[in-house]
Amino acid sequence: YPHLSVRGNLEFPLKMRGVRRSERDARVRAIAEMLHIYHLLDRHPHELSGGERQRVALGRALIRQPKVLLLDEPFANLDAQLRAQMRTELLQLHRRLGTTIIYVTHDQSEAMGMGERIAVFNAGKLQQLDTPERIYYHPANLFVAQFIGSPPMNCWSGNIGYERGRFVVRMGELCVLLPAAHNELWHRWSGRQVLLGIRPEDIELHSEMVHEEAPRNWVTMQIELVEPSGNEYIVHGRTLPDGLTLVALHRADERVHVGQTLFACFHSERIYLFDANTGATLL
Numbered sequence: 001y002p003h004l005s006v007r008g009n010l011e012f013p014l015k016m017r018g019v020r021r022s023e024r025d026a027r028v029r030a031i032a033e034m035l036h037i038y039h040l041l042d043r044h045p046h047e048l049s050g051g052e053r054q055r056v057a058l059g060r061a062l063i064r065q066p067k068v069l070l071l072d073e074p075f076a077n078l079d080a081q082l083r084a085q086m087r088t089e090l091l092q093l094h095r096r097l098g099t100t101i102i103y104v105t106h107d108q109s110e111a112m113g114m115g116e117r118i119a120v121f122n123a124g125k126l127q128q129l130d131t132p133e134r135i136y137y138h139p140a141n142l143f144v145a146q147f148i149g150s151p152p153m154n155c156w157s158g159n160i161g162y163e164r165g166r167f168v169v170r171m172g173e174l175c176v177l178l179p180a181a182h183n184e185l186w187h188r189w190s191g192r193q194v195l196l197g198i199r200p201e202d203i204e205l206h207s208e209m210v211h212e213e214a215p216r217n218w219v220t221m222q223i224e225l226v227e228p229s230g231n232e233y234i235v236h237g238r239t240l241p242d243g244l245t246l247v248a249l250h251r252a253d254e255r256v257h258v259g260q261t262l263f264a265c266f267h268s269e270r271i272y273l274f275d276a277n278t279g280a281t282l283l
Contacts, residue, residue, distance in 0.1 A: 001045075002044065002045050002046065003044075004044070005041065005042055005043060005044055006032075006037060006040045006041050006042070006043055006044075006045075006048070006056050007028060007032075007041040007042065009045075009056055009059075009060055010028045010031060010032065010041075010056070010059050010060060010063055011024045011025075011027075011028050011063075012060070013060060013063060013064050014027065014028075014063065014064075027063055028041070028063065031059045031062055031063045032059065034062075034093070034096075035055045035056075035058065035059050035062075035089075035093075036055070037052060037055050037056060037059065040052060040056075050077065050078050050079075050082065051078060051082045051085070051086060054074060054075060054078065054086055055086075055089075057074070058071075058074070058090070058093075062093070062097070062099075066099065067099070067100065068099070068100045068101075068102065069099050069100065069101045069102070070101075070102045070104075071090075071101060071102070071103045071104065072104040073104055073105055073106070074086075074090075074103075075087065087110065087113070087114060090103075090114070091114060103115070108147055108148050108149075108150070109150060111132075112132045112135075112136070112148065115132055116131070116132075117129060117130065117131055118130065118131070118132055118135050120135065120143075120144050120147060120148070122143050122147075127140055127141060127143055127144050128140040128141070128144050135148055136148055136149065138281075139272070139281060140280075140281055141274065141278075141279045141280050141281055142155065142195060142197070142274040142279035142281075143279060145197055145272055145274070145281070146197075149199055151200045151234055151247045151249075152247075153197045153198065153199050153200075153272070154197060154198050154199070154200065154203075154245070154246055154247055155195050155196070155197045155274075156171050156174075156195070156196050156244050157171065157193065157194075157195055157196075157276060158170055158171035158174075158176070158193070158194060158195075158196055159191060159192065159193050159194070160178070160186055160189045160190050160191065160192055160194055161190065161191065162186075162190060163175065166178070166180070167180075167183060167186035167187070167190070169194060169196050169273070171196070171242060171244065172241075172242040172244075173241055173242050174219060174239055174242050174244065176196060176217050176268070176271065177217055177268045178268060178271075178273075178283075179268045179269055179271075179283070182283060185282065185283070189282070192276075193276040193277075194273050194274065194275065194276055194282065195273070195274040195275075195276050195279075196271055196272070196273055196274075197271065197272035197273070197274065198266050198270060198271050198272070199270070200234070200247045200248050200249050201249050202266050202267075202270040203246075203248035203249070203264050203265070203266045204248075204264070204265050204266070205221070205235060205248055205250045205256070205262045205263070205264055206262065206263045206264075206265065207262060207263070208263060209263050209265075210265075216265045216266065216267055216268075217265060217266050217267075217268060217271075218263055218264070218265045219239050219246065219263070219264045219265070220239065220240040220261065220262075220263060220264075221237045221238065221239055221240065221246050221248075221261070221262050221263070221264045222237050222238055222240055222259070222260070222261050222262075223235055223236070223237040223256060223257065223258050223259060223260045223261075223262065224236050224237050224238060224258060225237075225258065226256055226257065226258060228252065229252075230252070231251070231252050232249050232250060232251055232252050233249070233250045233251075233252055233256060234247065234248075234249060235247065235248050235249070235250050235256060235262075237262075239264075240261070246264060248264055271283070
C-alpha cells in the first residue's frame with residue numbers, strides 16, 4: 001500500500017489477523033533481516049527501487065508463514081541483472097524456509113534454473129509434469145520439446161522407410177538413420193509420416209565430411225545467418241538441396257560466415273521422433 005511504510009506493509013496481514021504487537025514486531029524484524037530490507041522499514045514505496053519493492057512484496061507474503069507460496073511472474077518488470085539476483089535470493093529463501101513455492105513464468109530458462117519440478121502448460125492444458133532433466137531429455141510431445149531449449153529444437157517432416165538394411169526417415173534428398181535398437185517400433189510405423197527433431201547443441205559443424213567407423217548422419221548446409229553468443233555462434237542455415245531450415249551451435253574460435261557451405265552431423269541416438277498428427281513423442 002503506497003500510503004504505508006515498509007513496516008506498515010509488512011505487518012498489515014498480521015494486524016488483520018489480530019496478532020499481538022510484540023509478535024508482529026518480532027516477525028517484521030525477522031522477515032526484514034532475512035530479505036535485507038531492515039534499513040528500509042521506515043521508508044514508503046515511492047522511495048524504493050524496483051528490487052526493494054519486490055522484496056517488500058515477497059516479505060508481505062512470507063510473513064504470514066504460508067504452507068504454499070504462489071508467485072505469478074514476480075520479477076517480470078525488473079531488468080535482467082536484478083531479475084537474476086532476485087531469483088538467486090528466492091532460491092536461497094526456499095532452501096532456508098522449506099516452503100512449497102508455485103512459481104508461474106513464461107521464461108523457460110527461468111523455469112529450468114529454478115524448478116525442482118516443472119509443469120508445462122499450453123492453452124490451459126497440462127502437457128507434462130516432471131523434473132527439469134526429464135522435461136529436457138524426455139519431452140512428452142512436440143510442444144514441450146520445442147518450448148524447452150534455446151535455440152529451439154530443429155523439426156523436419158518426413159516418412160519412415162527401410163533402405164539398405166536400415167530404417168530411416170526420408171525427407172526429400174535427406175535421409176536420417178534411425179537407431180536400430182527400436183526396429184520393432186520402426187517396422188510398425190514404416191511408411192507413416194513423422195516429425196524428426198534434433199537440438200542445435202547436438203549438431204556438429206565441419207568444413208568437410210569425416211569418415212568414421214560409427215555411422216553418423218551428415219547434412220550439407222549453407223549458412224544464412226551467424227549470431228555471436230559469447231563462446232559460441234548460433235548458426236542459421238538451410239540444408240542442400242532440400243532447403244530445410246537448420247540451426248546449430250558452433251565454437252566461436254572457429255569462424256564461420258554467411259554464404260559458407262558446411263557439413264552438419266549428428267548421431268541417431270540424439271534425434272527425437274513425434275507423431276505428425278498428435279505431436280506425441282515416439283522416441
